[in-house]
Amino acid sequence: MNSMTELILQLKNVSKKYVGLTALHPSDLDLYSGEILVILGSNGAGKSTLLKLMCGAESSDSGEVIFLGAQQKHWSVATSRSLGVEVVHQELAVVGELNPIENLYLGRELVVHKRWWPFLARRVMRKEGSDLLRSLGAQLSSLKGKTVELSGGQRQAVAIARAVGWGEKLIILDEPTAALGIAETAEVEQMIRTLRGRGLAVVLVTHRLDQAKNLADRVAVVRQGRIVGNFLKADIEVGKLAILITGEESASVV
Amino acid sequence: MKSNLTFVEKGTRFLVNYSALIVLAVLIVVFGTLSPSAFFSLNNLQNIFVQASPGGVVALALTITMIVGEFDLSVGYMASLAGLLVFGFMVNHHDSFILSVFYSLGATSLLGLISGLIVSRLKVNAFIGTLGIGFVAVGIVYSFSNGALITGKTPHIVDTLGLGSIIKIQNLTLLWICCIAILWVVTERTPLGVHMRAIGGQARAAELVGLPVAKIRMWAFVCSAFLAGFGGIMLSMRLGSGQPNAGNGYLLDGFSATFLGRGFYRAGEFSVPGTVVGALILQVGYNGLAIIGMPTAAKYYFSGGTLVVALALGTIAGSYHFKLNDRKRKK
Numbered sequence: 001m002n003s004m005t006e007l008i009l010q011l012k013n014v015s016k017k018y019v020g021l022t023a024l025h026p027s028d029l030d031l032y033s034g035e036i037l038v039i040l041g042s043n044g045a046g047k048s049t050l051l052k053l054m055c056g057a058e059s060s061d062s063g064e065v066i067f068l069g070a071q072q073k074h075w076s077v078a079t080s081r082s083l084g085v086e087v088v089h090q091e092l093a094v095v096g097e098l099n100p101i102e103n104l105y106l107g108r109e110l111v112v113h114k115r116w117w118p119f120l121a122r123r124v125m126r127k128e129g130s131d132l133l134r135s136l137g138a139q140l141s142s143l144k145g146k147t148v149e150l151s152g153g154q155r156q157a158v159a160i161a162r163a164v165g166w167g168e169k170l171i172i173l174d175e176p177t178a179a180l181g182i183a184e185t186a187e188v189e190q191m192i193r194t195l196r197g198r199g200l201a202v203v204l205v206t207h208r209l210d211q212a213k214n215l216a217d218r219v220a221v222v223r224q225g226r227i228v229g230n231f232l233k234a235d236i237e238v239g240k241l242a243i244l245i246t247g248e249e250s251a252s253v254v
Numbered sequence: 255m256k257s258n259l260t261f262v263e264k265g266t267r268f269l270v271n272y273s274a275l276i277v278l279a280v281l282i283v284v285f286g287t288l289s290p291s292a293f294f295s296l297n298n299l300q301n302i303f304v305q306a307s308p309g310g311v312v313a314l315a316l317t318i319t320m321i322v323g324e325f326d327l328s329v330g331y332m333a334s335l336a337g338l339l340v341f342g343f344m345v346n347h348h349d350s351f352i353l354s355v356f357y358s359l360g361a362t363s364l365l366g367l368i369s370g371l372i373v374s375r376l377k378v379n380a381f382i383g384t385l386g387i388g389f390v391a392v393g394i395v396y397s398f399s400n401g402a403l404i405t406g407k408t409p410h411i412v413d414t415l416g417l418g419s420i421i422k423i424q425n426l427t428l429l430w431i432c433c434i435a436i437l438w439v440v441t442e443r444t445p446l447g448v449h450m451r452a453i454g455g456q457a458r459a460a461e462l463v464g465l466p467v468a469k470i471r472m473w474a475f476v477c478s479a480f481l482a483g484f485g486g487i488m489l490s491m492r493l494g495s496g497q498p499n500a501g502n503g504y505l506l507d508g509f510s511a512t513f514l515g516r517g518f519y520r521a522g523e524f525s526v527p528g529t530v531v532g533a534l535i536l537q538v539g540y541n542g543l544a545i546i547g548m549p550t551a552a553k554y555y556f557s558g559g560t561l562v563v564a565l566a567l568g569t570i571a572g573s574y575h576f577k578l579n580d581r582k583r584k585k
Contacts, residue, residue: 081464089462096522098454102448107463109445119443 007066008169008201009054009085013063023049026062027227029220031170036192036202038212041222042237042245047205048174050222055087055172056080068169086167088159090175096148100158101129102139103147103167106230136191148176153184160191170201177211189215205233209238223247273517273532275566281535285542292545300386300424305429306537308333308492311485312439312504313511315478320512320524321441322372322474323454324380328388329508332362332479333486333501335391340487341496345406349410359483360487365391366479370472384475395498405495416491426488433481438526452472454524507536513564536560 009031016024024046031037031054039137041047053065056076065075067083094103101122110125111118130143138157140150143244147155156176163171172194179186195202206212212219219236221229221244229244264491269276285293292298311335319326343354365387372383395401418425441447452460453467461467486501493500515528515536539560543552 077464087462095452095459097453098385098448098452106448106452106460109448111445118445119439120445120448144565 005034006032008033008068011053011060011063012066012067013198014053014065015062016053016058016062016190017061022225024053025226029054029227029230030110031201031203033169033201034196034199035217036196036204036215039203039205039220039222040207040209040212040241040245042207043193045221045222045223045245049204049225050088050227051172051174051205054080054170055085057087081166084166084168085170085172086163087172088163088174088176090157090178094147094155094159094162095167096155097146099145100133100143100147100150100154101126103158104129104132104162106162108166129161129165133157136161136186136194138191151184152180153187154252156180156184156188157191160188160195164195164198164200171195172203172205174205175207176204176207177206185211193254209241212236212241213238221245270570271521273521274514274528274535277514277517278531278535278538280474281317281538281542285538285545288542289545290425293542296422298545300419300422300427302537302541303427304424304431304492305541306533307426308489308501309504309537310430310511310530310533311433311488312482312501313508313529314433314526315405315481315485316505316508317512317515317524317526317529318437318450318474319380319478319479321450321454322471323436323457324471324474325384326366326369326475326478326482327381327384327505328365328369328391329478329482329485330505331391331395332482333489333504334497334499335365335395335501336362336483337486337490337493337500338395338399338496338498341404341406341408341490342413344408345404347495349360351390351409351411355487358487359480361394362391362479362483362486363476366476367472369479370475373475374468374471395538399496400500401498403495403497408494412491415492416488416494424584426492429484429488433484434526434530437553443527446557448468451523506561509535510536510557510561510564513514514560514566514567517567532564 007030011027011029013026013028014024015022015026027050029050039047049058053060056079059075067074067075067080072079094107098106098114105125110121110128112121113119126143133140137156138154138161139155140157143147147158150158155180160171160173160176163173176192177188180188189211192202192204196217204211204215213236216236217233219229219231219241220227221241223245224247228247229241231241306478312329315329315332316326339358339361340354343349343357344351349357369384369387372378372387373380403515415425415429420428441450449460449465449470452465453470457467482501482504485504490496511532512524512529515530516524517524517528518531519525519527536557539556540553543556
């Protein structure tokens with residue numbers, strides 16, 4: 001990595017077993033600022049487990065999690081969020097019944113205290129929220145209507161903007177374009193590049209090899225609970241990735 | 255961004271978004287035309303509001319649980335229980351009014367807490383859980399009174415609140431307005447209100463952003479039982495006695511009001527303003543039918559019919575919104 005990047009998160013020898021199944025064998029992974037790491041793998045390969053270990057949704061059975069140089073003994077979602085880690089889930093990223101601004105601030109609403117009760121600071125949230133969406137290049141048809149009325153790409157933009165608004169260090173995106181069309185996918189991809197430009201560490205889980213090739217600074221391939229490939233941008237070859245994902249041939253780790 | 259909707263689509267959307275208000279306006283026009291002097295008299299308008307008030311508070315109780323994606327079948331029984339207990343404590347135990355209200359609402363709130371724990375923590379279906387607790391409330395009613403009406407000497411404040419008025423607005427109506435104002439502020443202007451709507455909309459998504467879904471749902475049941483009890487106490491003050499079954503009918507009316515309310519304010523969703531309009535639709539209907547001399551049976555036809563129509567309208571509105579959104583997205 002170049003000298004300007006910062007090591008944000010280190011997973012050292014982490015593993016996870018469920019009853020009768022090893023979801024992830026002992027694995028290492030480093031995440032750097034200003035870098036898009038794409039995680040590839042087929043269904044059930046262990047991508048989700050790896051993602052959950054990164055954000056603290058699951059605790060590791062072994063090894064250690066190091067965030068900005070400090071070992072995390074109790075790595076939970078609450079801890080990771082407080083340190084600037086946000087996840088954009090594939091489904092259920094936003095609540096359709098709320099408006100985009102309510103979704104952006106859900107769970108972290110800005111309030112003004114009048115006497116003893118906290119009231120929503122609606123004007124401030126609308127102003128700051130629309131500024132944030134604009135800065136990410138998201139164009140929404142309405143900030144007041146329900147989020148369910150937006151297109152898939154716009155909804156995903158709201159979810160990403162929420163992550164950016166609170167995730168100061170690391171954003172994890174779980175197949176954010178899986179349900180989107182070509183134009184909407186391009187919009188979301190552009191947003192992901194913007195995140196990298198802001199110096200955030202970005203983890204993108206995807207099935208699409210072309211997307212990995214276009215966006216990734218680094219690619220990690222997961223198969224049968226192991227990280228079987230870890231390539232820098234210059235070494236990414238779509239054919240090689242496909243072989244690694246399907247397991248027809250093994251490859252060396254960088 | 256400019257709207258791409260056609261004139262017909264805009265018109266249909268208006269009808270869907272304001273259907274409850276339109277129904278209310280139509281009822282007022284119809285009954286006002288059929289019997290203008292009786293319907294629009296000050297006395298009758300006061301009557302409509304005061305009769306709507308206890309049931310309106312019970313409907314608000316139901317709305318709280320509906321907003322968080324649950325429902326509470328015990329509200330009618332809770333209303334009966336609190337209405338009976340408050341008179342029981344005042345008449346049989348000679349407790350003060352304040353203490354009697356405190357005990358009664360404490361009892362319903364405790365039952366609400368049990369409902370909340372059963373539904374949110376033990377994951378028992380709300381239909382079963384709240385119906386069970388409702389029957390427990392009925393049991394308490396019969397243990398307390400043997401099914402008899404409780405009446406007798408009560409503090410002066412009971413008559414003042416139940417029958418008095420300030421500037422031609424009945425005190426019970428003022429109490430309803432206070433409940434509406436407080437609940438509107440909480441549900442529309444505070445983070446808690448947004449969290450409740452998020453949980454009712456997509457509980458899993460709310461959980462993923464760290465909202466305490468089970469806790470908020472549990473407290474919604476407590477709040478619902480408290481409010482239902484309050485509505486029951488309002489009713490008993492108006493009746494001047496504690497009656498074992500007085501509030502039971504509020505369940506059906508409450509459901510009708512909340513579902514009718516989906517056709518106003520935030521179309522397709524449960525809301526405090528929507529429920530208020532729903533409760534007024536029912537009361538204007540009951541009042542108008544009585545004024546034009548329809549038999550009692552008409553009230554029940556209207557009540558049942560309104561519930562069915564409200565549910566059907568809710569489904570049509572939901573499906574229409576889906577189609578419209580789909581069309582907007584394609585454009």
